Amino acid sequence: MKKFLPSDSLFAAGLLVFTLGYLALDLTYKPALRTVPGLVASIMAIFLVLDLASRSDTAWGRALRQRLNAVPDRPDYPALRQIESVGWVAGFAAALVLIGILAAVPLFVFAFLRWRGKLGIPASMLGGAGATLFVWLLFALMLRLTLYPGLIFGGAS
Amino acid sequence: MLDIWLSGFLGLLQFRELLFLAMGMAIGLFFGAMPGLGGATALALLMPLTYGLDSFSALALSGGVMGAVPMGGSITAILLNTPGSAPNAATCLDGYPLAQQGKAGMAIGAAASANSIGGIIGTISVLAVLPFAKELVLLFGPPEFFLLTLLALVTVANSARGKLLRGLITGGFGLMISFIGYNDVSGGQRFTLGIDYLWDGVHLVPALIGLFAVAEMINLSVKGGAVTRDIGAVRITGMWSGVLETFKHWGTVIRGSLIGTIIGAIPGESGAVAAFLSYSLTVQASKNPESFGKGNIQGVIAPEAAINAKDGSALIPTLAFGIPSGAEMAVFLGILVLHGLQPGPVMLVQNQTEIYGLIWSLTLSCILASFVGLLLVRPLALITLVDSKILIPFVLCVAMVGSYAVDGTIENVVVTAIFGIIGYLMIRFDYPRLTVIVALVLGGTAERNFQQSLMISDGHWSVFVARPLAALLVAGIVMLLVWPLVRGLIKRRAARTAAS
Numbered sequence: 210m211k212k213f214l215p216s217d218s219l220f221a222a223g224l225l226v227f228t229l230g231y232l233a234l235d236l237t238y239k240p241a242l243r244t245v246p247g248l249v250a251s252i253m254a255i256f257l258v259l260d261l262a263s264r265s266d267t268a269w270g271r272a273l274r275q276r277l278n279a280v281p282d283r284p285d286y287p288a289l290r291q292i293e294s295v296g297w298v299a300g301f302a303a304a305l306v307l308i309g310i311l312a313a314v315p316l317f318v319f320a321f322l323r324w325r326g327k328l329g330i331p332a333s334m335l336g337g338a339g340a341t342l343f344v345w346l347l348f349a350l351m352l353r354l355t356l357y358p359g360l361i362f363g364g365a366s
Numbered sequence: 367m368l369d370i371w372l373s374g375f376l377g378l379l380q381f382r383e384l385l386f387l388a389m390g391m392a393i394g395l396f397f398g399a400m401p402g403l404g405g406a407t408a409l410a411l412l413m414p415l416t417y418g419l420d421s422f423s424a425l426a427l428s429g430g431v432m433g434a435v436p437m438g439g440s441i442t443a444i445l446l447n448t449p450g451s452a453p454n455a456a457t458c459l460d461g462y463p464l465a466q467q468g469k470a471g472m473a474i475g476a477a478a479s480a481n482s483i484g485g486i487i488g489t490i491s492v493l494a495v496l497p498f499a500k501e502l503v504l505l506f507g508p509p510e511f512f513l514l515t516l517l518a519l520v521t522v523a524n525s526a527r528g529k530l531l532r533g534l535i536t537g538g539f540g541l542m543i544s545f546i547g548y549n550d551v552s553g554g555q556r557f558t559l560g561i562d563y564l565w566d567g568v569h570l571v572p573a574l575i576g577l578f579a580v581a582e583m584i585n586l587s588v589k590g591g592a593v594t595r596d597i598g599a600v601r602i603t604g605m606w607s608g609v610l611e612t613f614k615h616w617g618t619v620i621r622g623s624l625i626g627t628i629i630g631a632i633p634g635e636s637g638a639v640a641a642f643l644s645y646s647l648t649v650q651a652s653k654n655p656e657s658f659g660k661g662n663i664q665g666v667i668a669p670e671a672a673i674n675a676k677d678g679s680a681l682i683p684t685l686a687f688g689i690p691s692g693a694e695m696a697v698f699l700g701i702l703v704l705h706g707l708q709p710g711p712v713m714l715v716q717n718q719t720e721i722y723g724l725i726w727s728l729t730l731s732c733i734l735a736s737f738v739g740l741l742l743v744r745p746l747a748l749i750t751l752v753d754s755k756i757l758i759p760f761v762l763c764v765a766m767v768g769s770y771a772v773d774g775t776i777e778n779v780v781v782t783a784i785f786g787i788i789g790y791l792m793i794r795f796d797y798p799r800l801t802v803i804v805a806l807v808l809g810g811t812a813e814r815n816f817q818q819s820l821m822i823s824d825g826h827w828s829v830f831v832a833r834p835l836a837a838l839l840v841a842g843i844v845m846l847l848v849w850p851l852v853r854g855l856i857k858r859r860a861a862r863t864a865a866s
Contacts, residue, residue, distance in 0.1 A: 220795040224539060231542055234557060241552035245813045246545040253538035260531055273531070275854070286588050291794075294587035295787055298580055301762060302783035306776055310767055318759040325587075326755035336756075340763050347400075348771055356767075357776045 218264050225257040297321065309359030310348075315341045371493060374722025378730065383426045383723075386419070390430020391731045395738060397431070398438020398450045400768055405435040405451070405694035409701065421705040425724040428701055432694060433485065433731025436637075436673045437739050440477040444666070445470055446761060448579035452570060453637035453673045455578055455803050456645045460658060460665025462582070473666050475608020478736035480619055480670035483612065485732035487623035488630070488675030489725055495631065496682060496721075506632055508822065509829050512815035513839035514632070515808040518639050520846045521646040522804045529798060530850050536792065537801035543568050544809020551817040563777040570806055572769040572778040573785045577799050579765040580782055581789025586754040588790075605740050611663045618648050622668045626675030631682045637673050638807045642800055644672035674732050678725060685709050685721060 228250050235247045263273035304313035319337035322328045328336070348354045377383065390412075397408035408431045416424035439450025444461035457477060464473040506514070519541075523533030546557040547567030558564040612619060622644040629640035648668035649658045658665050684695045702709055707717055769782040792799050823829035831837045 217795075220791050220797065221535075224535065228542070231557070238556055239552075239554065241817075242549055242554045242556050245816060246542065246556065249538055249541045249545070253535065253542065256531060256535045256538060260535060263531070291588050294584045295790065297587065297758075298584055298762065298783055298786055301766065302779050305766060305770070305779050310770065314763050314767070318763060321759040322756065325758075326753070328756075336759070340760055344763060344767050348767055352771060354771055354774060357770060357774075 218261055221257055221260045221264070225254065225261070228254050228257060297325070305357070305359075307360050309362055310344065310356040311341065312359065312362075314344050370718045371722050373719050374724075375726045377422055377719060377723045378426060378726050383423055383727075386423050386427040387430040387727050387731055388734065390427040390727075391434040391734050391738070394431040394434030394731065395438040395735050398435035398454075399442045400438075400450060400764065405432055406697050408435065409694060409697040416701055416704065421707060421720055422723055424701060424705055425720055426727045428698055429724050429727030430731040432677055432698070433674075433728040434735035435694070436670070436677065437478060437481050437732065437735040440481070440666075440670055440673075441474060441739060441742075444473045444477060446579070446757075447582035448761060448765065449574065451637075452574055452803065452807060453641040453669065453676075455574060455638065455800065456641035456669035457666055458578055459645065459800060460660075460662050463659065463661035464663065464666065467661050469661065471605050472608040472611065472663065474739060475605030476611050476663050476666050477608070477670045478605070478739040479609040479612040480622070480667040481674045481739075482733045482736040483619050484623045484626060484671030484674035485678065485729050487620065487671070488627050488678030489729040491624075491627040491675070492678045492681060492725055493722075495627075495679070505835055507833070508815040508818040509833065509836045510839060511632075512812055512819055513830060513836055513843065515812040515815070517839055517843050517846070518643055518808060519801065519804055519812075520843050521650075522642050523798075523801050524646065524650065524846050524850065529796070532797045533801050536797050536799065537805045540802035540805025541809045541812070543573075543802075544806050545813065549813070551814055551821075561777075563775060567810065568781060568806070569772060569778060571772045572781040573806060574803060575765050575769045576782040576785025576787075577789035577792075577802060579761060580786025581793060581799075583754075583758045583761055583765075584786060584790040585793050587758055589754075591754060608663070609740075612667055615664050615667055618664045618667050619671045621647065621651070622671030623675040626672035626677075627679040629672070630676035630679030637676050637680075638803060640672040640676040641669035642804050644668045645800075677732070678728055681721075681725065681728075685713060 232247065232250045232254065235243045235250060259273060263270050301313065301317045304317060307313075308316075315337035317337075318340040319333045322333040322336045323330065326333070345356070349356050378387065393408050393412070394405065397405065409428060412427060412431065416427060419427070435451065436453065439454035440457045440461065443449040443454040443457040444465050447458050447462040449455040449458055461473045461477065464470065519537050523530060523537050544567065546564055548555045548565050555565055625644040625647065626637075626640040629643065630637075645658075645665060645668050648664050649655050652658065652662075652664065654662075680695055684699060699709060702713075707713060707720065713721070766779050766782060769778045770776060772778055789799055791797075792802075819829050820827075823832075829836075831840055
């Protein structure tokens, strides 16, 4: 039988907090604006409570799993590796916003290939230059899109 | 009638028109494969170029683009779990697991052939239905639109067997997100937290790129290795086995094509609904539903047939009423107007040769694009062998900049990153992602139609069961919600009887 850990409920608990915050904010709007979102969020809160209940070794939990919410075993990966992987994406997004597309793309590709891909400096630089050229050719030249210069270099949000 | 069909077809068989069709097809394939770009961007880019062309050539070029975009999108959906546009997200569900098993060739082969057959069935349906288009579209009022949306959402939540509760939760989450922004019926903004960007709501394409492309890249980065686990298998499984699978599952192709045709004819309903509904109904009808999401070839065939069939019938509301079914059709409307073709009932009478030429070019383009897709299967399948540490930065670059390119706002990049992280958490905690997308697509329409229905009926909820079609849709929703419980009960009884 699957043993449940508190970490198994993290996502559902996070969603419940989000839903309750959403409901609280919803109450501040006039009735015509809040009816449908409020209805959906209230139903969602009930579903989330049921989901959390199904992740327990009680009779209720077992019944819910059997009927509505089969919870499979999932592979576990080191937390540090997961945080690092999420960090690369968050860092790239932050770089795009702060220093702009034409600076963030070569920097990110070079850094990723060099430190995560363990490639040599020339190969990583080539990767960065190739990706930047592709982005420039497709988006700037072909689509005539102004590539975002970054908040630091005068870009507006 | 037959002579007009033929004149449209023969008009297309000129060297100049075929050249524009082939050019449109190549552009459509490329833009379809690029996340965030898609058919609307390609048509917008081509719009000024069509100005110097006669209307027939312009329509051949546009038809070429629109017919090929789905095939381009399905290639990246299968190989990299990165849908080119919203409808292709349904192809990811089984296409990507097949690529992971080294069966990318088979999946693309099946997608290409389902695409072609779906396109042909869609064309035949349009040719048959176009004369009666008005009556069909008028069957749907706000209550029916609202109920159809609800039906689509419940059907999709139901398709994840044993996970109905989590499917409804993620559907609810998608709806909550879709309510962010300005509400045009009540006239006010909600949940924008003072951020101007959110007045338009959370943009669909950046969210979609995050949930699928970015989430999958994070997942791949955590797991390591390449997309394909079985390196040897990539060279063994070929495209022809995929083509054969499509013909073997002819029922799935026909069901998908009919769903695509019906959904496409309803104004405001998108290709994503057609693809997900076709996928969900195929899961429901299957004798082996547990195999879906793990690499069942029918999970590729069903949405692909629906997407291309939908493209043909989406022309019905666009041409007959000037109501576009999505961004792509909206840009296409612009091209029609640019060439002096005013969509509406008059156009159906006065410009029949152009209309049928367009329908044929759409069909020829999807067949041609599928053929090109088949030719490229082997080299493209090798992408799945590239080490994730090399692949990830390039995919992330195209995904993030593609997200920015949707409307040139940098906030899109932030939305993509946030949804990428949420998508990864959904993979890790085993929550279905497809219901989020369907809810995001349909949330705004559902609320608007809900509010309009209550306005029409002075607040009486009976409006949702008053007309036969509405009552039928309500019955369908109730049945879908109750069916998993009834099925479980029947199974347990049968098991108990067998044990005793």
